[in-house]
Amino acid sequence: MAVRSESPREIPRPPVSERIGPLAWLKHNLFSTWYNTLLTFLVLWLLWVTLVPFVEWAVVNATLAGTSKADCPADGACWALVRVRFHQYLFGLYPVEERWRVLLAFALLVAGMVPLFLPRMPRRILYAIVLILVYPPVAYLLFAGGRFGLVPVETANWGGLFLTLVIAGVGITTSLPLGILLALGRRSSMPVVRALSVAFIELVRGVPLVTILFMASVMLPLFLPPGVTIDKLLRALVGVSLFSSAYMAEVVRGGLQAIPKGQYEAAMALGLSYWQMMRLVILPQALRLVIPGIVNTFIGLFKDTSLVTIIGLYDLLGMAKLITTDPAWLGRAAESYLFAAFGFWIFCFGMSRYSMYVERVLAAGRERD
Amino acid sequence: MATERPARTRRRAAAFWNDARVRAVFAQLLVLALVVAGGAYLIRNTLLNLERLGVSTGFGFLWTTAGFDISQALVPYDRTYSYARAFLVGLLNTFYVSIVSIVLATILGFVVGIARLSSNWLVAKVAAAYIEIVRNVPLLLQLIVWYFVVLGGLPAPRRSLVLGEGVYLNVRGLFVPKPLFEPGFGYTALAFLLAVAAVVVLARWARRRFEATGQPFPTFRVGLAILLLVPAAVFLATGRPLAFEYPELGKFRVSGGLVLLPEFLAMVAGLSVYTASFIAEIVRAGIESVSRGQWEAAWSLGLTRGQTLRLIVVPQALRVIIPPQTSQYLNLTKNSSLGVAIGYPDFFNVAGTINNQTGQAVEVIAITMAVYLSLSLVISAFMNWYNRRMALVER
Numbered sequence: 001m002a003v004r005s006e007s008p009r010e011i012p013r014p015p016v017s018e019r020i021g022p023l024a025w026l027k028h029n030l031f032s033t034w035y036n037t038l039l040t041f042l043v044l045w046l047l048w049v050t051l052v053p054f055v056e057w058a059v060v061n062a063t064l065a066g067t068s069k070a071d072c073p074a075d076g077a078c079w080a081l082v083r084v085r086f087h088q089y090l091f092g093l094y095p096v097e098e099r100w101r102v103l104l105a106f107a108l109l110v111a112g113m114v115p116l117f118l119p120r121m122p123r124r125i126l127y128a129i130v131l132i133l134v135y136p137p138v139a140y141l142l143f144a145g146g147r148f149g150l151v152p153v154e155t156a157n158w159g160g161l162f163l164t165l166v167i168a169g170v171g172i173t174t175s176l177p178l179g180i181l182l183a184l185g186r187r188s189s190m191p192v193v194r195a196l197s198v199a200f201i202e203l204v205r206g207v208p209l210v211t212i213l214f215m216a217s218v219m220l221p222l223f224l225p226p227g228v229t230i231d232k233l234l235r236a237l238v239g240v241s242l243f244s245s246a247y248m249a250e251v252v253r254g255g256l257q258a259i260p261k262g263q264y265e266a267a268m269a270l271g272l273s274y275w276q277m278m279r280l281v282i283l284p285q286a287l288r289l290v291i292p293g294i295v296n297t298f299i300g301l302f303k304d305t306s307l308v309t310i311i312g313l314y315d316l317l318g319m320a321k322l323i324t325t326d327p328a329w330l331g332r333a334a335e336s337y338l339f340a341a342f343g344f345w346i347f348c349f350g351m352s353r354y355s356m357y358v359e360r361v362l363a364a365g366r367e368r369d
Numbered sequence: 370m371a372t373e374r375p376a377r378t379r380r381r382a383a384a385f386w387n388d389a390r391v392r393a394v395f396a397q398l399l400v401l402a403l404v405v406a407g408g409a410y411l412i413r414n415t416l417l418n419l420e421r422l423g424v425s426t427g428f429g430f431l432w433t434t435a436g437f438d439i440s441q442a443l444v445p446y447d448r449t450y451s452y453a454r455a456f457l458v459g460l461l462n463t464f465y466v467s468i469v470s471i472v473l474a475t476i477l478g479f480v481v482g483i484a485r486l487s488s489n490w491l492v493a494k495v496a497a498a499y500i501e502i503v504r505n506v507p508l509l510l511q512l513i514v515w516y517f518v519v520l521g522g523l524p525a526p527r528r529s530l531v532l533g534e535g536v537y538l539n540v541r542g543l544f545v546p547k548p549l550f551e552p553g554f555g556y557t558a559l560a561f562l563l564a565v566a567a568v569v570v571l572a573r574w575a576r577r578r579f580e581a582t583g584q585p586f587p588t589f590r591v592g593l594a595i596l597l598l599v600p601a602a603v604f605l606a607t608g609r610p611l612a613f614e615y616p617e618l619g620k621f622r623v624s625g626g627l628v629l630l631p632e633f634l635a636m637v638a639g640l641s642v643y644t645a646s647f648i649a650e651i652v653r654a655g656i657e658s659v660s661r662g663q664w665e666a667a668w669s670l671g672l673t674r675g676q677t678l679r680l681i682v683v684p685q686a687l688r689v690i691i692p693p694q695t696s697q698y699l700n701l702t703k704n705s706s707l708g709v710a711i712g713y714p715d716f717f718n719v720a721g722t723i724n725n726q727t728g729q730a731v732e733v734i735a736i737t738m739a740v741y742l743s744l745s746l747v748i749s750a751f752m753n754w755y756n757r758r759m760a761l762v763e764r
Contacts, residue, residue, distance in 0.1 A: 029490035036489045043491050192397040196404060206745040207738050208703035210717055215738075218730045222418045223411045303507040310509075310710055317510050324517070334518045341506045341514070348505035 058338075068328045078332045082339045085323050089339065092159015092314050098151055102162050105142040109135060132173055155233040159314035161343055163233075167240055167305040167315065172298055174241040179248025180287075184278065186249065187256055197249070204246035209304050213239040217311045236308045244301045251293040255286030291362070295355035299348050306344070316340050415731065422728070430727050431456075437722060439714045441630055452723055459719030460740060466636045466715060467702045473641035474701060475694075478648025485653045496649065503646040509707050511643055516635035516711040523631075526623050535615040541622065543629040546613035553610035560603035561596075568592040632713035636705065644701045648694065655690035656682060687759050695752035699745055706741075716740060 061076025072078035146152035185197030216239030267277035309318035320340035484496035575586035616626025706717035
């Protein structure tokens with residue numbers, strides 16, 4: 001307070017050495033006040049007692065070599081388990097000599113999706129629709145076999161990350177169109193359509209996914225005419241798709257509500273029919289607004305696929321659990337689950353980063369307006 | 370309508386199937402017919418299948434003897450009780466685990482959410498890492514790890530971890546001293562209830578005086594003192610009518626005391642750690658939604674940092690926080706049904722057992738869905754009420 005300043009410019013700033021450089025950074029970010037100093041030491045201590053033993057277990061004392069638990073150190077992680085069973089985490093119990101079919105199908109998908117990301121792709125939407133219509137039968141043919149000389153593989157043998165991706169992929173591709181239809185139904189002026197949509201959405205959102213899966217696995221066989229059996233995986237797919245479409249509907253509804261009334265009125269004034277208005281004017285804007293919400297629903301769906309473990313399918317989590325019961329690796333559950341967790345984490349974290357990126361791009365676009 | 374008639378008759382060219390209203394009615398009739406036909410088809414098939422399987426329909430089975438045990442029951446229950454009672458036990462277990470987890474998740478979530486905004490770089494980064502790791506891994510996987518790896522890796526009762534006097538943690542669960550209420554403890558309970566009532570009255574009075582005169586009153590400190598001191602004084606005056614039964618460590622089991630089963634512990638740990646990561650993000654977004662000007666205005670009024678948070682920022686942030694918080698509580702309650710994977714006897718788990726025993730799939734699923742649906746409706750009704758109370762009252 002020695003200097004009495006008239007304007008802020010005259011406040012004496014501390015010398016450069018106190019403003020920049022690592023020491024200044026430490027002081028500013030870690031030791032600015034007495035309680036910040038205390039917090040810093042508290043957190044450092046917490047990290048010391050948790051992270052250090054973990055790193056010792058997971059990295060320092062760990063081993064990657066070996067073929068059974070006898071080869072593993074007592075105080076370190078046994079990553080040999082993951083190395084030996086790696087293919088099972090990826091493919092489950094899919095026959096070893098047929099696994100090229102799964103890889104080929106995924107390679108086809110990646111190749112098919114490349115044009116979608118080309119900046120100057122003409123008729124991108126049409127291409128996407130054709131891809132969505134053509135790819136699933138091809139993939140199913142490759143996965144299940146039974147024709148063109150391909151050995152049939154029962155869905156009970158599908159497993160691991162492959163099954164997780166199949167369930168998530170089917171869920172994503174069916175829940176988006178179904179969700180859009182339900183959202184339109186909920187905002188429709190027809191009372192019957194609206195009531196049915198609201199009833200479905202609220203019923204599904206009000207109960208846990210396990211009950212839906214349970215219902216799908218117990219009730220679906222009862223719903224069908226006597227004598228018709230339905231595959232366990234298909235039951236799970238129906239359950240997951242219905243469940244996520246209800247959540248998707250609410251996300252899309254948020255986007256529809258955010259579109260100003262003037263857009264609807266302008267579209268109607270141009271003489272567009274209801275479906276033309278939705279397809280050409282409203283949905284392109286509404287969906288773009290809620291891309292982050294849609295991706296978040298996808299993330300939730302991806303995590304929720306792990307619930308099929310409960311009805312006896314062997315997805316990535318189910319496979320990790322199955323492997324822990326192998327007598328050769330008994331007592332090494334932590335490694336198996338940790339690896340599965342890492343698998344899920346990579347996909348979910350990637351998707352959430354993508355969603356944040358899109359959000360940033362959209363925000364920038366809106367700022368320019 | 371009558372005045373529009375001439376205009377309509379002149380444009381007779383438009384056929385009735387091009388009238389939007391006629392089309393709407395027709396479309397709705399079509400949808401309704403499809404839904405009814407589909408429903409009737411499914412119901413017919415179901416009835417045929419049930420007949421073929423020889424399953425009788427109806428809810429009469431609820432009153433027959435259940436014949437299976439439930440590891441944790443908050444009301445008296447054993448295998449001689451009815452299925453209805455088993456459902457009730459499961460429902461109470463769902464409530465129990467949900468309420469405990471909601472409280473813990475809220476506390477942890479607020480702490481992490483505020484830590485995420487800390488000016489301390491290390492604290493903020495650790496909070497961010499916690500959030501990014503926990504919420505990107507499926508809850509079911511986390512529950513399984515808590516149950517099979519963390520709690521399953523605990524020592525046998527003989528070598529229990531001692532967390533305090535009479536508090537033991539081992540592979541059989543968490544053992545704590547069991548309070549034994551002696552006659553006369555009722556006075557302490559009564560005193561506590563009276564203290565709660567007194568604090569409510571005091572808070573209302575302080576608020577009214579504050580709004581009328583602007584004089585603040587240290588409601589929190591005085592209220593806490595009343596809540597603690599009055600029951601404590603009564604407790605001492607009536608001669609400490611409370612004793613504890615300490616658990617005793619045996620070689621293979623622990624006898625006496627209160628036990629929290631490992632299934633319950635795993636559920637609480639998993640649900641609260643997972644949900645807290647979502648609550649933390651909601652809290653962060655809520656606090657960030659309060660504009661900087663509000664902080665600066667409060668500081669220029671001479672409020673301290675704590676006062677600013679308590680009086681200016683948190684009340685405004687809560688309005689943003691409460692709606693998404695509601696859906697997190699709903700999610701947590703619904704997620705408690707994952708107890709089936711680790712053997713926690715929640716409602717869904719008990720329903721599954723009953724379905725296996727009786728084969729009454731349709732009835733069991735109907736009951737399960739109805740219960741979860743009403744649970745969701747009750748929670749969202751309660752949170753909507755709370756939200757309305759907190760919402761900004763505009764002119």
